Structures are given as structure tokens and as C-alpha cells.
């Protein structure tokens with residue numbers, strides 16, 4: 001779908017609760033190409049709930065989310081957005097290569113080919129390994145390769161640094177940096193202090209959104 005307006009995510013007056021408990025309310029923010037939003041908050045404050053709401057997996061109790069000025073279902077949002085959550089979105093019974101080919105079959109191609117993406121995330125040579133034989137950190141690297149090979153503008157990443165070694169953490173920061181420099185946007189949760197000093201990092205602390 002063609003964008004009628006410039007890519008922009010607009011969240012207005014969002015409220016979400018779980019089991020009669022309000023997690024956050026009155027949450028508004030905007031995100032444009034080149035911007036990164038870091039969601040912070042204590043355990044149980046609703047960070048994952050907010051990300052899953054932004055992905056359309058659950059409905060907000062109040063408020064509105066717009067992409068390029070349009071309601072999500074009327075826009076190209078679901079083709080422009082990619083989510084990496086706790087489950088990584090990979091199929092454990094398939095090989096590394098099969099997973100990436102599967103992802104590519106469901107999306108438009110991105111900036112990188114499969115071989116180049118595997119090199120970038122340091123999984124070159126693991127093409128034929130079934131995913132269940134990979135370590136936790138390697139599975140996370142594979143989910144990052146998926147982001148690189150498919151078309152997307154907005155990355156939504158839930159605790160992307162989990163299971164990664166120092167080199168893996170540096171890798172994600174480098175990938176985020178490159179993505180936003182190419183006009184991408186990123187929303188992520190993390191308990192890790194990001195070293196993206198040169199990027200205009202927005203922060204929202206969910207504990208203060210009640």
C-alpha cells in the first residue's frame with residue numbers, strides 16, 4: 001500500500017488494563033523516521049502489554065493509534081512494522097535458512113539478503129542447523145536477521161538484549177543505529193542502558209503514566 005502521508009506513528013490518550021487493574025492511561029506520543037523510543041518501567045508496569053497493543057495483538061481500553069495519519073487497519077502499518085517479542089517469532093522445527101525463507105515469503109524484501117544478514121548477526125555457517133539446536137542468544141540473533149531481510153519501517157522490540165553477550169548487545173545497538181539512519185523507527189523496552197547517544201532517544205516511563 002502506498003503511503004499517502006509521511007511515515008509517522010501517533011498514539012493518543014491510550015489506556016490499558018489487565019484484570020480490572022489499570023496499567024497506564026493518558027499515554028500519548030509520536031514517532032517519526034530516525035527516532036527511537038525507549039519504554040521504561042518496573043516489572044509489571046505494562047511495557048509488554050503496550051508493545052503488544054501497538055502490534056495489534058490486543059486492543060487498548062481507550063485511545064487511538066494511527067499510522068501515517070490513518071487508523072492501523074486502514075493503513076500499511078502491518079506491512080511496515082516488525083515485532084520481536086519474547087518468543088522471537090521463529091519456528092523451532094525449521095532450520096535457520098528455512099526460517100528466513102519463510103519470513104521472506106510473507107513480506108517484501110528488506111535492505112539485506114539472507115547471506116548478508118546471517119553474516120551481520122554472526123550466524124554464517126548455521127544455515128542448515130535446526131533452530132532447536134541453537135543457543136538462546138543465537139535464536140535472538142536469528143530473529144534480528146529476520147528484521148534485516150524483510151521490509152519494515154518500525155521495529156518493535158521487547159527486551160531485545162535478553163540472552164545476548166556483550167558483542168550481541170553491541171550488535172543490536174549497531175543495527176538500531178543503522179536502521180534509524182536509513183529512515184527507520186524503533187520502539188523498545190530494555191532494562192539495559194542503551195549507548196545510542198547520538199540518536200534523539202525519547203524515553204517514556206510507564207510508572208508515571210497513571
Ligand SMILES: Nc1ncnc2c1ncn2[C@@H]1O[C@H](COP(=O)(O)OP(=O)(O)OP(=O)(O)O)[C@@H](O)[C@H]1O
Nearest residue numbers: 018019023041042043044045046047048049050189
Ligand atoms: N496474559 C495475561 N493475562 C493476565 N494478566 C497479564 C497477562 N500478561 C500480563 N499480565 C499482567 O499485566 C501486568 C503488566 O504485565 P507486562 O508483561 O505488560 O509488564 P512489563 O512491564 O512488561 O513487565 P516486565 O518488566 O516484568 O517484563 C502484570 O501485572 C501482569 O501480571
